[in-house]
Amino acid sequence: MSDTRHLIGLLLGAEEDWPRAFEAIVQRIGAFSYGNQSHTLDTERVHISPFNLRDPARHTLVIDRLAYWYYHPREWLKKVALMDDVYLLNSPFTFQSMEKHAAYCALMRLGMHVPDTVLVPYKNPVDNTRWAYTSRNYNDSFDLAGIAAEMGYPLFMKPFDGGGWRGVSRIKDEEALVAAYDESGEMLMHLQKSVEPYDVFARALTIGPETMVMHFRPDEPMHDRYAVDYDFLSPAAGQEAITIAQTVNAFFRWEFNSCEMLVQGDTVLPIDYANACPDVAVTSLHYYFPWAMRALVKWSAFCAATGRKASLQADPAPWFAVADDPALDYGAKLGHYQRLADQHFDTERYNEFCATALPDIDDIVLEWVSSPHFDQMLVDTVTATYPESERERFLGHFRGLVGLWVSDERTRLSPRE
Numbered sequence: 155m156s157d158t159r160h161l162i163g164l165l166l167g168a169e170e171d172w173p174r175a176f177e178a179i180v181q182r183i184g185a186f187s188y189g190n191q192s193h194t195l196d197t198e199r200v201h202i203s204p205f206n207l208r209d210p211a212r213h214t215l216v217i218d219r220l221a222y223w224y225y226h227p228r229e230w231l232k233k234v235a236l237m238d239d240v241y242l243l244n245s246p247f248t249f250q251s252m253e254k255h256a257a258y259c260a261l262m263r264l265g266m267h268v269p270d271t272v273l274v275p276y277k278n279p280v281d282n283t284r285w286a287y288t289s290r291n292y293n294d295s296f297d298l299a300g301i302a303a304e305m306g307y308p309l310f311m312k313p314f315d316g317g318g319w320r321g322v323s324r325i326k327d328e329e330a331l332v333a334a335y336d337e338s339g340e341m342l343m344h345l346q347k348s349v350e351p352y353d354v355f356a357r358a359l360t361i362g363p364e365t366m367v368m369h370f371r372p373d374e375p376m377h378d379r380y381a382v383d384y385d386f387l388s389p390a391a392g393q394e395a396i397t398i399a400q401t402v403n404a405f406f407r408w409e410f411n412s413c414e415m416l417v418q419g420d421t422v423l424p425i426d427y428a429n430a431c432p433d434v435a436v437t438s439l440h441y442y443f444p445w446a447m448r449a450l451v452k453w454s455a456f457c458a459a460t461g462r463k464a465s466l467q468a469d470p471a472p473w474f475a476v477a478d479d480p481a482l483d484y485g486a487k488l489g490h491y492q493r494l495a496d497q498h499f500d501t502e503r504y505n506e507f508c509a510t511a512l513p514d515i516d517d518i519v520l521e522w523v524s525s526p527h528f529d530q531m532l533v534d535t536v537t538a539t540y541p542e543s544e545r546e547r548f549l550g551h552f553r554g555l556v557g558l559w560v561s562d563e564r565t566r567l568s569p570r571e
């Protein structure tokens with residue numbers, strides 16, 4: 155049996171933890187068989203240097219956590235996708251053009267319960283010599299306080315393109331509104347109806363066709379934001395959260411993304427879901443980190459070994475055909491969206507691939523997470539992240555949560571042993 159080697163590129167920011175995890179799991183898998191062939195994944199951290207647009211790419215697939223803010227590698231990603239068919243977990247084309255605002259529009263048309271949202275013109279003039287003429291002739295004056303009063307307080311004011319809580323404020327009255335708008339300066343802002351009170355904040359991390367819906371507590375410090383919790387949503391709301399997250403990704407060609415939803419009773423309201431390249435640090439995901447690493451490796455292996463082709467642009471037509479069908483109610487539409495997402499991610503074939511090509515992956519990941527190598531990675535990450543006086547406390551915290559995963563996972567896998 156010939157062996158095909160697939161080079162997986164990791165395009166990284168400041169993180170060391172998840173790349174080490176990814177590299178360790180891939181190494182432990184070694185060669186695997188699929189389609190009468192042996193496959194091996196090699197990993198490489200991508201370096202940044204001048205590139206000729208005609209240079210052939212060496213990678214089969216690239217996982218990117220950098221290009222959303224660093225544009226040289228973003229343009230490299232676009233080049234290797236267009237010229238060399240390199241598979242990217244997130245399309246840089248749609249991510250560049252379809253920011254938070256576009257994602258709101260798409261989900262509204264699909265019938266999701268996106269809170270009422272208004273895009274407000276810039277507070278300060280854009281830096282352009284044509285501004286004065288355009289402004290004099292075409293910029294209508296508007297009554298921001300009147301718009302806010304009609305939407306009803308409380309509201310959120312936040313940038314149309316997101317960005318890690320930058321410029322986000324909760325507006326309780328007209329005074330706060332004026333202050334927030336004055337401060338927005340040259341940022342372009344949405345005014346959005348606040349969803350409150352809500353029962354649960356659900357944050358869904360999706361990698362390929364796998365979604366983990368987690369109970370999120372945004373007011374806690376980073377290391378405590380994800381609660382280890384089960385059954386915090388009704389089965390219907392839980393399924394809806396999965397469908398919404400996978401719909402966003404299948405629609406925009408994102409395959410490694412997180413989706414934030416506020417849940418009131420059984421109503422799921424998505425508020426933020428253009429987070430391609432999401433945070434997967436062990437210091438924020440803790441208990442859920444092994445799941446995320448396993449899914450990332452499985453999906454990468456599937457895409458590489460099956461020669462999956464990436465589609466560079468979105469194709470809204472089949473989604474809008476469902477959205478615009480007056481015969482379908484919301485529940486029926488959700489069913490159709492889930493089927494479209496399953497088709498896009500080739501979910502059935504993916505499950506079959508995991509069962510036949512990577513039958514031992516669960517044991518491999520469990521063995522690695524229980525090993526001293528994982529613990530060393532955790533120690534190094536805690537050392538790099540926290541001041542010395544807090545390290546012992548945090549190490550205990552994360553060891554405890556990962557230890558809980560290990561014991562839950564042993565129980566889950568024990569009937570097979």
Ligand SMILES: Nc1ncnc2c1ncn2[C@@H]1O[C@H](COP(=O)(O)OP(=O)(O)OP(=O)(O)O)[C@@H](O)[C@H]1O
Binds near residue numbers: 310322426
């Ligand atoms: N409509 C809303 N109703 C209630 N809370 C909201 C609403 N919009 C935003 N928030 C709160 O503000 C936080 C930040 O808003 P949002 O997620 O939209 O911005 P962001 O800059 O993308 O943040 P991040 O990238 O860190 O997730 C949310 O996690 C949520 O706690």
Ligand SMILES: [Mg+2]
Binds near residue numbers: 414426
């Ligand atoms: Mg957010």
